[in-house]
Amino acid sequence: MTSDGSNLVLTNENLEAVIRQFTGRLSIYSRANRRQILRALHWSRQLHEGQKRDSGEPYIIHPLKVAEILIDLKMEPATILGALLHDVLEDTDIRHEEFAEYFGEEVYTLVDGVTKIDDIDIGKGHRKAASLRKMIWAMVDDLRIIFIKLADKCHNM
Secondary structure, three states, X not given: OOOOOXXXXXXHHHHHHHHHXXXXXXXXXXXXXXXXXXXXXXXXXXXXXXXXXXXXXXXXHHHHHHHHHHHHOOOOHHHHHHHHOOOHHHHOOOOHHHHHHHHHHHHHHHHHHHHHHHOOOOOHHHOOHHHHHHHHHHHOOOHHHHHHHHHHHHHHO
C-alpha cells in the first residue's frame, strides 16, 4: 500500500509523476526558492537512494509528503527545505559542515532540532502530555521544528 492508502505499486515512472505533482505545488514560491527546494529534493533523493519505507515504496516519498503538508500550510521556504531533509542527519553520514554548506545554518538547525526530538526517550515518567510538551518546548528554539515534526507524524499515521 502506498502512502496515500492506495494499493498502487509505486514504480520509478509513478515516482516521477509524484515529483512532477510536487513541483507544480511550488508555484507559490519565488523562482530562486523553487530552485533551492528542488535542489533539496534532489539531494534528499540521492542520500536516501535505495531506502524503502515499510510499505515498500521509495523512501523519498515520505519527505515529499511531509513537505507537501507544510506547503499546504503556506510555510516559508526554509521550513520546506527542512521537511525535505528532515531525516538526512539521522539516516545518512552527512556531516554538519557539508549540510550547512549546501543549505545553510538555518536549515541545518531545523533538521537537527527534528532529529533531537526523535531522540527524546519517552519513558513511563513522561507519558503525560503536559510533561512531554514541556520537555519538547525546553529543547526547541524554533517553532518551525514542531511544524516539521507534526507533519512527519501526520504522514506516518
